[in-house]
Amino acid sequence: MNLTLHVWRQKGPHDKGGFETHRMSDVSPDMSFLEMIDVLNETLIAAGKEPIAFDHDCREGICGMCSMVINGRPHGPEKGTTTCQLHMRKFRDGDEITIEPWRAKAFPVLKDLCVDRGAFDRIIQAGGYVSVNTGSVQDANCLPVSKVAADAAFDAATCIGCGACVAACPNGAAMLFVAAKISHLAHLPQGQPERHLRVTAMVEQMDHEAFGHCTNHFECGEACPKDISVENIALLNADYAKGALWAARPKQLSGDG
């Protein structure tokens, strides 16, 4: 296949950046999208130029590191697929392909196609866990969990934290990412003691970062390479409302003194 690529190049966070055009010939349909970029980078190095910086690691669709907007869609045209699992057989000879980094205020560009997703880590740090120290636990089977609940928790927990949901959202909101973690833990008995605290803390941190607000476009669900359901956002909203009520409750009824 012969292709024309328009690739975003940006030297650093303060550089304005712009598109650079490259023509590729003899691209094999069996290559992954990132292998095609590898080939381009080898030709750039051979020509004495700096290769395109892009994030990637496992190349199996699970680490969440790869992050390219391809023809305007985070992770490209194939539904439920990360960039690293996208293969060139999904494109046609003669195609023009535009490649950009995640575009979101909360994810500043570091160089070329690499962005800083530290905001996601800070949201998890604010409360995306069960507060349990190593060692102080009971036997695993003392805590039965219905298969339905365990499966629902698992489906939400498969989020890979790539940020495609933010990149796809016209507002740059992080609701699907936050909802996935809230939902994972809310479906399990282990998540109950901190359920209200968790949602309040995580949403507060999300608001503190430069993410936009959710106005129900649901582009996030379309872009998610792991098909995380937008229904999780409804659960997040409901839990957040309950969390706010719980935080405002009269102290004498709390029982936790």
Place this chain on the structure above:
Amino acid sequence: MKLDAHIPDGPIDEKWDRARFEMKLVNPANKRKFRVIVVGSGLAGASAAASLAELGYAVDCFCFQDSPRRAHSIAAQGGINAAKNYQNDGDSVYRLFYDTVKGGDFRAREANVYRLAQLSVNIIDQCVAQGVPFARDYGGLLDNRSFGGAQVSRTFYARGQTGQQLLLGAYQALSRQIHAGRVTMHTRSEMLDVVVVDGRTRGIITRDLITGKIERHAGDVVLLATGGYSNVFYLSTNAKGCNVTSTVRAWRRGAGFANPCFTQIHPTGIPPHGDHSSKTTLMSESLRNDGRVWVPRNSGDARKPDQIPEAERDYYLERIYPSFGNLVPRDVASRAAKRMCDDGFGVGPSGRGVYLDFGNAIQRLGKDAVAAKYGNLFHMYSKITGSNPYATPMVIYPAPHYTMGGLWVDYDLMSTIPGLFVLGEANFSDHGANRLGASALMQGLADGYFIAPYTVGDYLARVGKSNVTTDHGDFERVEGQVRDRIDGLLSIKGSRSPDSFHQALGRIMWDKCGMARNRDGLHEAIEQIRALKDEFQQNLRVPGSGTDLNQSLEKAGRVQDFLEFAHLMCTDALTREESCGGHFREEYRTPEGEALRRDDDFCHASVWEWQGDNTTPKLHKEALAFEHVHLATRSYK
């Protein structure tokens, strides 16, 4: 170099209890005065960093990815073993211990393996308490499956994404400690050297991958949890960033490197599609529970698989190993596939492939049941290959996957440099010459949650605080060496990219030090590596500078270390004149072609001490005693 494993006295099932009782403790009020450096944020690193911070130590954790959640543990698919015996099928701590020692072909340390089996049960409890969504049955209790080479169902799993869920559990525990201010996390940061002063580890030198800044970090103790070195083969199931840098650089500072030739080639990888393949993708071993492996009975049979009648198929694993069939351990299955392809029975465009067929399973269980078990793997396979495994058998071929060798550690997981601990795949301790399926996650978490938090505390209580700060002359000296090395890579200004050297190295290693090795081939490999190293020094091209994000520079540094390491690996393979586990020397085999272990001469761990550039490293041996699992030929027939 003195190798003392510090194995506690007493019966094997009491050793860990005794060790813990004999350990010195750090006063709770003093713990925060100790600085613990953890390199790596995978299962071993994240679990150790979180657990040590919970105890009150001041922890600094480093990873090269943009978030600790991306470490390659995340890609583990199949599951994690634990001797819970929830299925009432005869499992026990002793049986898991026995299986692991035997599966490792009698090249692991018994005491360590026993402790691993003991701790396996605690890991499951811990992970469930964190909210890891393991698979459950309708009664709400945890489900298990049988996995690679085990005849009991002791593997806990979360669909085909067990590593992801366990890592997110550890990542969340780590995140909680970061929030509490007890862990300082350094992302996009690569460790480039260890600083040793007066025979004790005092800290590390790192490079900030965004700004290029070289940094000094002083600590009272350093834990390396930096994974394995399968990427020495270039094409492996590892993530692209996985590298041997931290362990090679620690080796150059005096840490012994044990059994580098013990590598595991996983039987069920997707074969590379051509010269531009950047990795091989693993298809979980769990597929062998229902999939049947076969090749055409007639060599060179070019018919499509569905046109080859049952009578003309050779289900060779079932034929050669009737009692284990398709479930033989990884090394046995990989070698059998290689043998079939070498003899001309291979399938697929390159002839380097065998079928993994689900036709029977779909007939017996129905497509939906097969999809429920393996749906995500089938989906991944069809994305990568463009072929539908529900209709046509998968084509698979062995791929480098895991490395059993690593830095030598004693029972406390401390290397030969005091104060340098090594956890998870980066150490050599538990899997001998072959790792059983679902045991890597178990070992990483045992080391991180339940061993290092005790043994590191004992070390700190015994030696006290380090009085060396980053102003010390040795920090300056080592930082200077790191800078010189980076400047050296940038100043060669030749014409070949780091990746092209890495690919060339990978081909040498796969051909000569892969699934089968022989004396002549290893000698040739060493010569070729030498020549490639020379060319690297003269003809490397790294565009850009060292003062910003430069992925070519990162790769160049890692490839340089792989080149050095490859030489060591071939030297070790040459010296080990026997076949055991993943190490198959063609000169040493039984009349049936199976691995021939030579216990009289090689019942030891080979530990290599660095002696200087271009000098042959010195070999030390840790003799291995098998008092409980008696030395016997492994047979899966």
